[in-house]
Amino acid sequence: xxxxxxLTRRYGDLTAVDAITFKVEPGQVLGFLGPNGAGKSTTMKIxxxxxxxxxxxxTVAGFDIETQPLEAKRALGYLPEGAPSYGEMSVREFLxxxxxxxxxxxxxxxxxxxxxxxxxxxxxxxEQPIDTLSxxxxxxxxxxxxxxxxxxxxxxxxxxxxxxxNQKQEVRTLINAMARDKTIIISTxxxxxxxxxxxxxxxxxxxxxxxxxTPGELEARSRYHQAVSLTAANVQEAKEALSRVADIAAIEIxxxxxxxxxxxxxxxxxxxxxxxxLKAQGVAVRELALEPGRLDEVFRTITQGAxxxxxxx
Amino acid sequence: xxxxxxxxxxxxxxxFATPVAYVFIVIFLLxxxxxxxxxxxxxxxxxxxxxxFFNFHPWLYLFxxxxxxxxxxxxxxxxxxxxxxxxxxxxxWQAVFGKxxxxxxxxxxxxxxxFPIWLTVNYLGSPxxxxxxxxxxxxxxMAGAFLAIGSCISAATRNQVVAFILTVVICFxxxxxxxxxxxxxxxAIAPQGIVDAIAGLSFLTHxxxxxxxxxxxxxxxxxVLMIGVWLYATAVVIDLKKAA
Numbered sequence: 001x002x003x004x005x006x007l008t009r010r011y012g013d014l015t016a017v018d019a020i021t022f023k024v025e026p027g028q029v030l031g032f033l034g035p036n037g038a039g040k041s042t043t044m045k046i047x048x049x050x051x052x053x054x055x056x057x058x059t060v061a062g063f064d065i066e067t068q069p070l071e072a073k074r075a076l077g078y079l080p081e082g083a084p085s086y087g088e089m090s091v092r093e094f095l096x097x098x099x100x101x102x103x104x105x106x107x108x109x110x111x112x113x114x115x116x117x118x119x120x121x122x123x124x125x126x127e128q129p130i131d132t133l134s135x136x137x138x139x140x141x142x143x144x145x146x147x148x149x150x151x152x153x154x155x156x157x158x159x160x161x162x163x164x165x166n167q168k169q170e171v172r173t174l175i176n177a178m179a180r181d182k183t184i185i186i187s188t189x190x191x192x193x194x195x196x197x198x199x200x201x202x203x204x205x206x207x208x209x210x211x212x213x214t215p216g217e218l219e220a221r222s223r224y225h226q227a228v229s230l231t232a233a234n235v236q237e238a239k240e241a242l243s244r245v246a247d248i249a250a251i252e253i254x255x256x257x258x259x260x261x262x263x264x265x266x267x268x269x270x271x272x273x274x275x276x277x278l279k280a281q282g283v284a285v286r287e288l289a290l291e292p293g294r295l296d297e298v299f300r301t302i303t304q305g306a307x308x309x310x311x312x313x
Numbered sequence: 314x315x316x317x318x319x320x321x322x323x324x325x326x327x328x329f330a331t332p333v334a335y336v337f338i339v340i341f342l343l344x345x346x347x348x349x350x351x352x353x354x355x356x357x358x359x360x361x362x363x364x365x366f367f368n369f370h371p372w373l374y375l376f377x378x379x380x381x382x383x384x385x386x387x388x389x390x391x392x393x394x395x396x397x398x399x400x401x402x403x404x405x406w407q408a409v410f411g412k413x414x415x416x417x418x419x420x421x422x423x424x425x426x427x428f429p430i431w432l433t434v435n436y437l438g439s440p441x442x443x444x445x446x447x448x449x450x451x452x453x454x455m456a457g458a459f460l461a462i463g464s465c466i467s468a469a470t471r472n473q474v475v476a477f478i479l480t481v482v483i484c485f486x487x488x489x490x491x492x493x494x495x496x497x498x499x500x501a502i503a504p505q506g507i508v509d510a511i512a513g514l515s516f517l518t519h520x521x522x523x524x525x526x527x528x529x530x531x532x533x534x535x536x537v538l539m540i541g542v543w544l545y546a547t548a549v550v551i552d553l554k555k556a557a
Contacts, residue, residue, distance in 0.1 A: 011556055048396075048400040049399075049400055050396050050399055050400050050555065051556060070403075070404065073400060073402040078400045080396040080400070084392055084393035084397050085397065086327065086394055087392070088327050088331050089330065093326075097319065097323045100323075101319050101401045101402065102401075102402065129330075
C-alpha cells in the first residue's frame with residue numbers, strides 16, 4: 001500500500017509537488033499522468049526515498065518514508081526515469097549486485113534471478129555489458145532489477161519509454177500479471193497505456209492533483225463519449241438524415257476523410273436513433289461506430305485548463 | 314555493514330572492468346620508479362632506504378588520486394545511477410563509505426605493487442624495514458585523505474574535469490599549507506592564530522614525520538580525522554545536491 005498525506009516538495013520558490021494526498025491499495029495499478037514538469041517524477045522520487053519532502057508525509061507498505069526509510073526501501077521496487085544502470089557491468093553482474101544489496105541468498109536468490117531474467121527475456125544477453133545493449137534492453141534490465149526481490153510495492157517511472165510496440169506490449173502484460181497482489185504506480189505519457197494497464201489514473205499539473213478517476217470515468221468526461229461516427233458515400237445525404245435525430249447536439253465533418261461525427265445532447269444515447277434514421281432515409285453507410293471517449297482530448301482539456309488558470313492568477 | 318561490503322565489492326570490481334585500473338597502475342609504477350631513480354638519486358645516495366621513493370608520493374598523489382576520485386560521485390550523478398543507488402536499501406553512509414573504501418583499496422593495490430623496489434633495497438643493503446612499513450602506512454593514509462577530499466568535490470559536480478581540477482587545487486594548498494607559498498597569502502589577510510592553524514594542516518609535515526619511521530599518534534589522528542571530516546562533507550553535499 002502507498003499513502004501520501006499533504007505531500008509537498010519545494011525547490012526554492014518553485015513548488016514542484018503541492019499538498020498531494022492519495023492512497024493506492026494492493027491490486028491497484030495507479031497511472032500518473034501529467035505534462036512534463038507536472039511533478040510526477042518528483043512525487044515518485046520522494047516515495048522511493050531519494051528526495052525528502054518539504055512537508056507532509058508518506059508511507060510505503062506501512063513504513064514511513066522518513067522515519068523508517070530502510071524498511072520502506074526494502075518493500076519497494078523502483079525504476080527511476082531513464083532506467084539508469086551501471087554500464088560497465090554485465091546484465092548478470094548487475095542483477096547479482098542488486099540481489100546482494102537486497103540480501104537474497106540460496107535457492108530463493110537463484111529462483112528470483114531466473115524469474116526476473118525470464119520475465120524480461122534477458123537470457124540471451126546475460127553476459128553482455130549493459131553499455132552494449134539497445135535502449136529497449138537497457139530498460140528491461142532496469143525493470144528486472146526493480147522486480148528482482150518480488151516487492152510488494154512497485155514504482156515505475158515511464159517503464160515503457162523507448163520500447164518498440166512489441167516490447168511495450170510485453171511490459172504491459174508483465175505489469176498486468178504482477179498487479180494482482182502488488183501495489184503499483186506507473187507514470188506515463190501514453191494515454192493508451194492508461195487504458196491497457198491502469199485501474200485508476202491521477203492527472204497532475206503544476207504539482208496538484210486535478211483528477212483522480214478510473215480510465216472509464218475519464219473517458220466519460222470526453223466530448224466524444226457516446227458520440228457516433230460514420231463514413232458515408234454521400235456526405236450531404238447522411239448529414240441531412242442526421243439532422244432529423246432530435247438528441248444530436250452537433251455534427252462535425254472531418255475535412256480530411258469526410259468522417260462525420262454526431263455529438264449527443266448531454267446524457268442522451270443516440271446510437272440506435274442514428275442507425276434508424278440512416279436506414280429510414282436509405283443512406284449508404286460504409287462504417288458506423290460508437291465512440292468510447294478520447295483520453296487525449298480529456299487530458300488536454302484538464303491540463304490546459306489548469307495551466308490557463310495558473311497563468312491568470 | 315553488509316551494504317558497505319556489497320557496494321565496496323561492486324565498485325572495486327568496476328575499476329578492473331574498464332581500462333582505468335590498468336592505466337592508473339602502470340602510470341603509478343612507472344612514475345614512482347622514474348622519480349625514485351632519476352630525481353631521487355636512489356643509487357648515488359649510497360644509502361639502503363626508500364626515502365627517495367616515498368618523498369615523491371605526495372606529488373604523485375596530487376595528480377593521480379584526483380584522477381581516481383573525480384568519477385566517484387560525478388559519474389553517478391551524470392548517468393543517473395545515483396538515484397538507483399540511493400533508493401536501494403542502503404544508508405547514505407554505507408554508500409559513501411563503500412565507494413571510498415573501494416577507491417582506497419584500489420590505490421592500496423597499486424601501492425603494494427611497488428614491492429620490487431622494497432626487494433631491491435633489501436638486496437642491495439640492509440634497510441630499516443620498520444621505517445619502510447611506517448612509510449607505506451603513512452603513504453596510504455595520505456592517499457586516503459586525498460581521496461576523501463576528491464570524493465567530496467566529486468559529489469559537488471557532475472563534471473569530472475571540474476572535479477579533477479578543483480581536487481588538485483585543494484590538495485595542492487593542503488600539501489603546502491606549512492610553506493611560505495600558502496602561509497604568506499594567509500598571513501596577509503588572517504590573524505596569526507589562524508595562520509598557525511593552517512600551517513598545522515599541512516599534509517607534507519604530517520607525512521614527513523611518519524615516513525621517517527616516527528609513528529606519532531597525532532599524525533595518525535590527523536589523517537583519520539581528515540578522511541572522516543571530508544567523507545562527512547561528502548554525505549552532506551550529496552544530500553544537498555540531490556534535488557538539482
